[in-house]
Amino acid sequence: MSAVQRLRSNIGAVCALAIIVALISLALVGPLFNPNNIESLDWAHVAAEPGLIGAHWFGTDRLGRDLFARTLEGTRVSLAVGLAASAISLGVGIIYGAVAGYVGGRTDHLMMRFIEVLSGLPLIFFVIFLTVIFGRSQYLLFLTIGAVGWLTMARIVRGQTLSIRQREFIEAAVASGAGSARIIFKHVIPNLLGPVIVYATLTVPQIILFESFLSFLGLGVQEPHSSLGTLIAEGAGEMEAAPWILVVPGSFLALLLLCMNILGDGLRDALDVKER
Amino acid sequence: MLLMSRSGRLTPALAVEKLGVQFPQPTGTIFAVREASLSVQAAECVGIVGESGSGKTQIFMAAMGLLAAAARTDGSVRFEGREILGSPPAELNRIRGSKLTMVFQDPMTSLTPHLRIGTQLAEVLVSHSQMSWHDAERAALRILERVRVPEPRRRLRQYPHELSGGMRQRVMIGMSLLCEPSLLIADEPTTALDMTVQAHIIDLFRAMREESRMAIVLISHDLGVVAGLADRIIVMYGGRVVESGRARHILQRAEHPYTAELLKCVPDLKGPRLDRMPSLAGQAPSPSSIERGWAFAPRCPRADARCRVERPLLREFPAAAHQVACHFPLSS
Numbered sequence: 001m002s003a004v005q006r007l008r009s010n011i012g013a014v015c016a017l018a019i020i021v022a023l024i025s026l027a028l029v030g031p032l033f034n035p036n037n038i039e040s041l042d043w044a045h046v047a048a049e050p051g052l053i054g055a056h057w058f059g060t061d062r063l064g065r066d067l068f069a070r071t072l073e074g075t076r077v078s079l080a081v082g083l084a085a086s087a088i089s090l091g092v093g094i095i096y097g098a099v100a101g102y103v104g105g106r107t108d109h110l111m112m113r114f115i116e117v118l119s120g121l122p123l124i125f126f127v128i129f130l131t132v133i134f135g136r137s138q139y140l141l142f143l144t145i146g147a148v149g150w151l152t153m154a155r156i157v158r159g160q161t162l163s164i165r166q167r168e169f170i171e172a173a174v175a176s177g178a179g180s181a182r183i184i185f186k187h188v189i190p191n192l193l194g195p196v197i198v199y200a201t202l203t204v205p206q207i208i209l210f211e212s213f214l215s216f217l218g219l220g221v222q223e224p225h226s227s228l229g230t231l232i233a234e235g236a237g238e239m240e241a242a243p244w245i246l247v248v249p250g251s252f253l254a255l256l257l258l259c260m261n262i263l264g265d266g267l268r269d270a271l272d273v274k275e276r
Numbered sequence: 277m278l279l280m281s282r283s284g285r286l287t288p289a290l291a292v293e294k295l296g297v298q299f300p301q302p303t304g305t306i307f308a309v310r311e312a313s314l315s316v317q318a319a320e321c322v323g324i325v326g327e328s329g330s331g332k333t334q335i336f337m338a339a340m341g342l343l344a345a346a347a348r349t350d351g352s353v354r355f356e357g358r359e360i361l362g363s364p365p366a367e368l369n370r371i372r373g374s375k376l377t378m379v380f381q382d383p384m385t386s387l388t389p390h391l392r393i394g395t396q397l398a399e400v401l402v403s404h405s406q407m408s409w410h411d412a413e414r415a416a417l418r419i420l421e422r423v424r425v426p427e428p429r430r431r432l433r434q435y436p437h438e439l440s441g442g443m444r445q446r447v448m449i450g451m452s453l454l455c456e457p458s459l460l461i462a463d464e465p466t467t468a469l470d471m472t473v474q475a476h477i478i479d480l481f482r483a484m485r486e487e488s489r490m491a492i493v494l495i496s497h498d499l500g501v502v503a504g505l506a507d508r509i510i511v512m513y514g515g516r517v518v519e520s521g522r523a524r525h526i527l528q529r530a531e532h533p534y535t536a537e538l539l540k541c542v543p544d545l546k547g548p549r550l551d552r553m554p555s556l557a558g559q560a561p562s563p564s565s566i567e568r569g570w571a572f573a574p575r576c577p578r579a580d581a582r583c584r585v586e587r588p589l590l591r592e593f594p595a596a597a598h599q600v601a602c603h604f605p606l607s608s
Contacts (some may be wrong), residue, residue, distance in 0.1 A: 177371070
């Protein structure tokens with residue numbers, strides 16, 4: 001049975017994938033059907049309840065901005081941060097970990113100590129520091145989160161590489177005259193993809209959560225743009241008077257994270273093949 | 277032999293001189309190979325025979341630069357006259373895989389699982405002879421035909437797990453032949469295969485020998501495998517060469533008691549039926565111990581007090597081209 005077939009037979013993972021796809025397409029095409037945009041203030045309906053009044057399907061916030069439009073934008077931004085930062089951490093982490101694991105010896109030792117030093121730095125301090133120096137921007141957010149996210153990936157990849165390096169086909173590749181770079185990129189890294197994909201699907205929700213946390217603290221995405229985190233922060237202030245301002249983006253975030261975690265688990269089961 | 281190599285006409289394909297391989301361990305150094313000397317002439321097939329742990333594989337791992345990082349070596353290994361022992365990987369990569377190739381014991385694990393057979397074969401040519409991928413794949417197809425893989429065109433598109441063990445070993449042999457090597461080292465190429473497939477692979481080696489002028493080193497613990505192929509046989513014990521000579525002489529008139537004992541262990545279908553599998557009494561010497569006297573003495577039926585204190589040196593006996601390390605060779 002192939003990995004795809006195994007994934008298909010996992011109903012939970014298929015549902016999770018369907019919901020993720022639905023959420024992403026909603027975030028992408030939803031604004032086309034919405035007469036309201038993220039910035040316009042509707043003074044007639046401030047903190048309106050969800051309903052059909054003024055086409056504010058999810059209600060409005062305390063400035064009268066349409067919550068549907070803002071939540072969709074927040075979802076887009078959160079996903080973009082999650083994917084971009086994961087891609088950075090994936091790229092850096094795989095290469096760093098594979099080189100450390102394959103070369104071994106003193107190089108490995110130094111590379112891993114460097115990771116330990118970095119992971120010893122307080123993350124929040126690191127992010128605040130960079131934001132203060134470079135100013136706030138979405139791209140900086142991708143970079144900073146990616147820059148701290150690759151540490152765990154590098155460790156995982158190194159561990160896998162250490163075990164792959166012992167396999168006989170690596171020795172055969174060395175004996176056939178392949179250089180270290182060729183072996184790392186052609187014979188080692190493709191063999192790591194199983195565990196890496198699984199870890200990556202679990203990294204995306206982690207990073208989204210971290211971005212939300214930063215935005216909640218006011219370090220992330222800035223007005224008038226929104227991410228799920230800023231929306232939740234806003235909603236938390238109005239929790240008693242207008243709970244929907246918190247509930248709508250909160251449930252989007254919760255649903256997204258839940259589905260991504262279930263999908264990640266499903267992928268791990270599907271790709272974790274004992275005999276290959 | 278030395279004289280011939282100086283003349284420049286008959287440089288051996290591989291010349292190993294006083295090679296030592298040690299593995300320092302916290303509990304004491306392990307001596308895998310001790311002062312081993314041997315040579316392989318161009319276009320010659322040499323069988324290396326010995327028990328597990330006799331150091332037969334380690335000699336060639338040292339030559340290929342495949343020893344574990346902790347290993348220490350001394351002595352010399354020359355390939356086509358050039359010293360290769362301890363050369364940097366970049367230099368070794370120019371010859372290994374092209375002029376000097378190796379086939380490993382277990383074909384089930386020696387192919388990279390996620391790459392198609394065609395890709396793995398072509399990669400060798402692309403990296404060694406700067407061939408284009410297109411040409412390299414055509415050459416890969418030809419080599420699969422040469423090693424008698426059925427339906428070669430289909431195999432190129434398949435992954436290693438879709439092939440049987442015997443087929444994979446043919447692919448490995450094909451891969452080692454791609455660049456027309458001058459020396460092929462086959463490390464127990466049939467041990468992981470079942471009997472009928474073994475016979476096919478040995479036939480294949482015989483055919484390869486006739487088709488090209490490369491030298492072959494066949495490492496095996498099984499004299500039966502080596503007997504049909506080798507021109508010369510070298511017998512190893514405890515990291516040392518104990519006997520070497522023409523295959524015919526070794527098989528019919530072995531001089532070393534150890535070789536004679538090994539020959540008794542080869543089952544003979546024509547001979548009388550034995551109740552027990554013959555086996556060698558005693559245990560192989562521990563590679564970690566310091567040698568005191570001759571390591572084979574405790575197991576040798578002919579040993580006397582001298583063997584226990586004095587290790588015999590390799591000497592020519594009873595004629596040139598036959599060397600034996602024994603105080604009391606069988607015909608003396």
